[in-house]
Each structure stands twice: as structure tokens, then as C-alpha cells.
Amino acid sequence: xxxxxxxxxxxxxxxxxxxxxxxxxxxxxxxxxxxxxxxxxxxxxxxxxxxxxxxxxxxxxxxxxxxxxxxxxxxxxxxxxxxxxxxxxxxxxxxxxxxxxxxxxxxxxxxxxxxxxxxxxxxxxxxxxxxxxxxxxxxxxxxxxxxxxxxxxxxxxxxxxxxxxxxxxxxxxxxxxxxxxxxxxxxxxxxxxxxxxxxxxxxxxxxxxxxxxxxxxxxxxxxxxxxxxxxxxxxxxxxxxxxxxxxxxxxxxxxxxxxxxxxxxxxxxxxxxxxxxxxxxxxxxxxxxxxxxxxxxxxxxxxxx
Amino acid sequence: xxxxxxxxxxxxxxxxxxxxxxxxxxxxxxxxxxxxxxxxxxxxxxxxxxxxxxxxxxxxxxxxxxxxxxxxxxxxxxxxxxxxxxxxxxxxxxxxxxxxxxxxxxxxxxxxxxxxxxxxxxxxxxxxxxxxxxxxxxxxxxxxxxxxxxxxxxxxxxxxxxxxxxxxxxxxxxxxxxxxxxxxxxxxxxxxxxxxxxxxxxxxxxxxxxxxxxxxxxxxxxxxxxxxxxxxxxxxxxxxxxxxxxxxxxxxxxxxxxxxxxxxxxxxxxxxxxxxxxxxxxxxxxxxxxxxxxxxxxxxxxxxx
Numbered sequence: 001x002x003x004x005x006x007x008x009x010x011x012x013x014x015x016x017x018x019x020x021x022x023x024x025x026x027x028x029x030x031x032x033x034x035x036x037x038x039x040x041x042x043x044x045x046x047x048x049x050x051x052x053x054x055x056x057x058x059x060x061x062x063x064x065x066x067x068x069x070x071x072x073x074x075x076x077x078x079x080x081x082x083x084x085x086x087x088x089x090x091x092x093x094x095x096x097x098x099x100x101x102x103x104x105x106x107x108x109x110x111x112x113x114x115x116x117x118x119x120x121x122x123x124x125x126x127x128x129x130x131x132x133x134x135x136x137x138x139x140x141x142x143x144x145x146x147x148x149x150x151x152x153x154x155x156x157x158x159x160x161x162x163x164x165x166x167x168x169x170x171x172x173x174x175x176x177x178x179x180x181x182x183x184x185x186x187x188x189x190x191x192x193x194x195x196x197x198x199x200x201x202x203x204x205x206x207x208x209x210x211x212x213x214x215x216x217x218x219x220x221x222x223x224x225x226x227x228x229x230x231x232x233x234x235x236x237x238x239x240x241x242x243x244x245x246x247x248x249x250x251x252x253x254x255x256x257x258x259x260x261x262x263x264x265x266x267x268x269x270x271x272x273x274x275x276x277x278x279x280x281x282x283x284x285x286x287x288x289x290x291x292x293x294x295x296x297x298x299x300x301x302x303x304x305x
Numbered sequence: 306x307x308x309x310x311x312x313x314x315x316x317x318x319x320x321x322x323x324x325x326x327x328x329x330x331x332x333x334x335x336x337x338x339x340x341x342x343x344x345x346x347x348x349x350x351x352x353x354x355x356x357x358x359x360x361x362x363x364x365x366x367x368x369x370x371x372x373x374x375x376x377x378x379x380x381x382x383x384x385x386x387x388x389x390x391x392x393x394x395x396x397x398x399x400x401x402x403x404x405x406x407x408x409x410x411x412x413x414x415x416x417x418x419x420x421x422x423x424x425x426x427x428x429x430x431x432x433x434x435x436x437x438x439x440x441x442x443x444x445x446x447x448x449x450x451x452x453x454x455x456x457x458x459x460x461x462x463x464x465x466x467x468x469x470x471x472x473x474x475x476x477x478x479x480x481x482x483x484x485x486x487x488x489x490x491x492x493x494x495x496x497x498x499x500x501x502x503x504x505x506x507x508x509x510x511x512x513x514x515x516x517x518x519x520x521x522x523x524x525x526x527x528x529x530x531x532x533x534x535x536x537x538x539x540x541x542x543x544x545x546x547x548x549x550x551x552x553x554x555x556x557x558x559x560x561x562x563x564x565x566x567x568x569x570x571x572x573x574x575x576x577x578x579x580x581x582x583x584x585x586x587x588x589x590x591x592x593x594x595x596x597x598x599x600x601x602x603x604x605x606x607x608x609x610x
Contacts, residue, residue, distance in 0.1 A: 014438025102414060102443055102467070109411035110420075113588075118581055119424050125573045127565035127582040133319025137590045138407055161466060162407070260432035268430045276423055277432040283418075285442045 005033045007041045007053040014282050015054070015073065021287045024295050052294065056080040061088055071297070073290045075151065076204055076232075091297055095289040096281050097154025103280035104155045104230055105162070107252045108198055111226045112138050116250055116274045140164050144196035146213070147203035147231055148176060148183050155200065156181045167192060193220040198228065205232035213237065218244035226250050230280050233257040238267070245272055254280045310338045312346045312358040319587050320359070320378065326592045329600050357599065361385040366393055376602070378595045380456065381509055381537075396602055400594040401586050402459025408585035409460045409535055410467070412557045413503055416531045417443050421555060421579045445469050449501035451518070452508035452536055453481060453488050460505065461486045472497060498525040503533065510537035518542065523549035531555050535585050538562040543572070550577055559585045 004025055008017035022032040030050075035041040038055065041048075045063040052071045058081040061067065072080035073093040080090055110116075113135045121128040141163050145152045148168030156166045157180055168183040169192060170176065176183035184192060193199065199221060203209040212235040213227070221227065226249045229236050233255040241251060250272030256265070259278055267273045309330055313322035327337040335355075340346040343360065346353075350368040357376045363386040366372065377385035378398040385395055415421075418440045426433040446468050450457045453473030461471045462485055473488040474497065475481065481488035489497065498504065504526060508514040517540040518532070526532065531554045534541050538560040546556060555577030561570070564583055572578045 012434045012438065014435075098444070099442065103418060105467075106411065106414035106418060106420075109407060110415065113408060113411060115411075115415075118584075121582065122573065122580055123428075125566075125568045125570075129317045129582050129584055129587060130319075132584045132587040133317065133589060133591075135588050137404065137588055139403070140590070158467070162410075162463070261430075263430045265430075268427065275427055277426065277434050279423075279434055279437045282434060282437040283440050283442055284438060285445070286438075 001029065001031050002049050003031045003033055003047055004050040004052060005035060005041055005044055005048045007035045007038065007051070007055065009036060010054050012282060014284060014286050017052070017287050017290070021291055024291050025298075028295060028298065030298070050298070052290075054079050056090070058082070058084050061085065064088070069297070071290075071294050073286070078205060091294075093290055093293060094150060095293055097151040098289065099281040099283050099286065100151055100230060101155045101158035102283075103254070103276075104200060104228070105158050107228055107230075107254075107274075108143065108159065108162075108200075108226075109138060110274070111228070111250050111252050112136075112141070112198070116272055119274075120271065138162055141197035142167070142195065143198045143200060144169065144192055146189075146199060146201045147209075147235075148179070149202070149204075152200075152202050153179060155202070163198075167196070189217060190220060193217060194222055196222060196225060198226050201227070201229045201231045201235060203231040203235040205234050209235040211235070211237050213240075215240035215244065218248070221248060223247045224249040226252070228252045228254075229256075230254045233259060238265075242266055242270070245270060248272070250274075252276075254278055306334065306336050307354050308338055308352055309335045309355040309357060310340060310346055310349055310353045312340045312343065312356070312360065314341060315359050317587060319589060319591050322357070322592050322595070326596055329596050330603075333600060333603065335603070355603070357595075359384050361395070363387070363389050366390060369393070374602070376595075376599050378591070383510060396599075398595055398598060399455060400598055402456040403594065404586040404588050404591065405456055405535060406460045406463035407588075408559070408581075409505060409533070410463050412533055412535075412559075413448065413464065413467075413505075413531075414443060415579070416533070416555050416557050417441075417446070417503070421577055424579075425576065443467055446502035447472070447500060448503045448505060449474065449497055451494075451504060451506045452514075452540075453484070454507070454509075457505075457507045458484060460507070468503075472501070494522060495525060498522060499527055501530060502527060503531050506532070506534045506536045506540060508536040508540040510539050514540040516540070516542050518545075520545040520549065523553070526553060528552045529554045531557070533557045533559075534561075535559045538564060543570075547571055547575070550575060553577070555579075557581075559583055 010016050025032055042063055048064050049066050049068045056070050061083045067088050070090045075096045114132050117131045142165040143163050145168045148170040152168055160166050166181045169186055173183045173185050214237045238257050252274050254276045255278050267275055315321050330337055347368055353369050354371050354373050361375050366388045372393050375395045380401045419437050422436045447470040448468050450473040453475040457473055465471050471486045474491055478488045478490050519542045543562050557579050559581045560583050572580055
């Protein structure tokens, strides 16, 4: 009987799996062995065929001769690293769009109807019926998704009914043939940024996206427009954002250059900025969606039992 | 040439019409005469055929012998009162659903992902990645609309793609034949309240709705459920809501029994409550939608020129 070994340790409680979460795998006939440390997982090496983990270092693969797949919930390869020998595939979670799309739509509606200012109205027990009168309906507006991949596609589907237009940009638009919205190349940003009311960043981390949204690109944004970062903090130059907020309507940052965002960051006090703690995918459903996806992969594989 | 007289005075800037807003009416051939006081409007009485106004008292009708219609943006008859003689119709704005549906969807996403708590996290410059992990995706949840009329129908259409189920209740469900969602009678609330994750109140004001949502009905709500009031403050008993918040997930109040909400209200400081200043329809688009609707009515009427 095939064994699945797990190392689902994480600082975020919603991302920590427990025995009860693995029941669908046991129902499929797998034996689930839970580990609470890397040492424990590594010592089980020889008999392990499948691993469910947040972390897997490149050097570990040689310790798992029978390993057939590493399943990790993360969308990116920051924590579970690829096998240098290319022997063992790493399966990344692909359900983040289902979670994040609710957070992105919420942020669009939140910023558009001036909720950062209405929070301050609430704080001072006020009755400000002026500020929101400057908001136009989201239904007449345009959204640009920068970094259009499978998360962006899910967001586009969820957002589209509520706006006039959603456009995506990515390095290689040919990868999005058949997308439900127009997908352009990054080179078209100089034309797209000035006509977008909302710019939603979903770029992955890494050197290729470092400092992507800088003073030059921010200056191209529409006066009064809103910027959102739900990708990775390295892609938005924070010291360039503060001065840009003079002409922008505001910023919603779920990720920041340094996380947690330092206490002395100006974003905490800026009236047009709202910060959430890299939490757009933090839902109770996270664990269930991960296990459902693992089950689907294992069910589709040649019978493993 | 028919004259349209206006008295569009209001405390909310987004609800005050200006000369530029009337251009579509002038383009139709009407002469628009703007008044800034009731006295001024009343003195024009005899030649007035159409009035656009926030306020029209029942006693005024006899002063306008040629009056053919009163157009008011308000959805309810709190301010522009009906003609006691039934001679002159009052046309109420019917576009509030288009505005309010964005606010209602926003509030659902906001409460569901624990944003009142995340506002406090932001206030203390925190990095709370625990609280939102108790949220389940909105897509798996059920919404009950209490007071299902044309605003409720628009909200239901906007919300439906994002939830498992939307159900409406109203006094006479037969008025909602053909509705896009199931519409039940108020008598079914004892079965519906316990299974709804979100209860959105859209009841009109008046004696018939006074104290509608009281301790008994609140106690029937699902543990952890959220309540929203986007109708009128008289329909929710505020002194009953505070103790109910022990078992509820939270409350989003756009309207309150007394407006502005008094400074000493416990709602300002309760961690699960967020208050907006009766602003769910406050958008820049309000004026445009009102004039578009007046134009449509006048265009459909027998040629008035």
C-alpha cells in the first residue's frame, strides 16, 4: 500500500493540515504518515513514494529513491524547490485563483467606493456623506491585470461581470490563446496604464519581476486610478509609490517588499492605502482545496496501489 | 415649450443636481428652471408641468394646476409625498439597485473575509495571518434577502454568481413571479434564517417594518452568520443586535435607527460591526442615472412639446 508522507508545517494556521484533512486520501487507500519536522521526514526516506509539504530542499531528493511526486500547496517554487536531477516532479497548487479572486474583487469594490476613507470616518464616529460621492460605479470602469496567468484568469472571470473591461498583460501573450479576455504583451503597458482605472498586480517573485512597477510606470497610470498588489512585494517599488499617490486614488497592498511590513512604513498611516498581511488566499477552504487537488492527481495517475 | 422646474436641494453633494446635469433634458427640447428653495418653486406654480425634486409636500399639489408629474430620485415616499387627490403621479427613481448592488456585494465580501478585524490589524500595524483563516469562501455560502423588491432583484443578480444560493423573502411572493431566484413569504423566515450565512435587509421604512428584525428573529440566525442593513434603520432593533453579536459573526449597518448614528452608540466600537453613513447609493453616477430615467419617462410619454 502506497505511503504518503506529509510535512505540512506553516506559520499560518489555515495552511497547517491535520489528520482529519487527509481522510479523502485514506479513503482512496493511501497510508498517510504525518511528520512535524524535516528530520523526521528525511529519516523515512527510502519507503516514501509521495510527499505533501510546504518545504522541500533541492538536496533532499537523493534521500528519497522511491519518491514519485512532491505535492506542495504553494503556487510558486519559493519553498518546495525543483529536483536538480529532474527525476521527481513537483506539483504546485492551482486553486489559488479560486481563493484570491474573492479577495481581489473585494479589494476592487473596497477601494473604488473609498472604503479606506470610510474606515477613518468610522474611527472618528463620523457621518461623511461627501467622500463616496466622488466614486464612479465599478460597472463603468476598466481593470488591467499585470501578470496574467492562471490566477489572473480566474480573477478575470470573477471580475468581468462587474466592470466595463478587463485586460491582461503578460510576457508571452501567446500562452493565453483562448483566454476569456484580451491578453497583451508587457510592451503595451505604456498605452494600457493611462486608460485603466484599476491596475491589479499578480506578478510572481524573482529577479525577472524585481522593481517592475517603478516611478516611470506609476507615472503613466490614470489620475485617480487605483493600484493593487496581490502578487509578490518585490515587483512594486515602495519608495516610488508614496509620491505617486499624489495623483493616484489609492493602493491596496496584500504583499510588501518586506513582510511583515515594518512598523515605520508610511503605508500604515497613508490615508489612501490599505494593507493586508499577504492573506488573499487565507481561507478555511485552503486545506480542502489542496487535498481535493492531490486526490485528483493521484486518481488520474496509473493505479498506485 | 414645456417647462421642467427643479428643486434638487440635498445635504449630500452627490445628490445635488446642477445645470450641467440637465443638459439631456434640454437636448430633448425642455426648458429647465432651477429653484433653490421651496418658496421659489411654489411661486412658479401655474406654469409648471413637470417637477424634479427631493421634497414635495402633500399640500403643494393644489398650487400646481398644470402639473403632470413629480419626478423624485428617492426610492421611497419619505420626502416627495403622494398627491392626496391622486391627480398627479410621483415617479420614483428605480436605479438604486444598480448603485446599491455594488455596495451590497462589497459588504458581503468585506464581512465574509473578516475585514472589520483586518482594519484593526491595520490600525495596530499588525500582521495577523490567523483571523481570516476562519473565513470560508463566499462561493459556498447562502444569502437571504429580506425585503425582496426591485432593489433586491438587482442585488440578487449581482450576488448570485459568487454564492451557492440566494433566496428572497417578501410579504407577497406572488409579486416576484419570474424572479431569477426563489422568493418566499415572510412566514418562512423561521426555516430560512437558521440556514443562511448572510442576511441582507432591504426593507422600506414605515410602521409596517418597525422592529422587524428583533431578538427573536436574530436568535434564529445561524451561529457565525452575518447581518446587513441596507434598507431603513427602523426595521432592525439595535438594542437587540448587540447581545445577538455574541453568536453572530458580525453586522454591516449602512442605515441606523437614528441618523447620524449617535457618538455614544456601541456599534462604533464593537469589533464585529462596521457602519457606513447611509451611503450605499452615494456614487457620482447618481445624478446621471436619475436624469437618464426622467428622459426615458418623458420620451415614452405622449409628445409633450
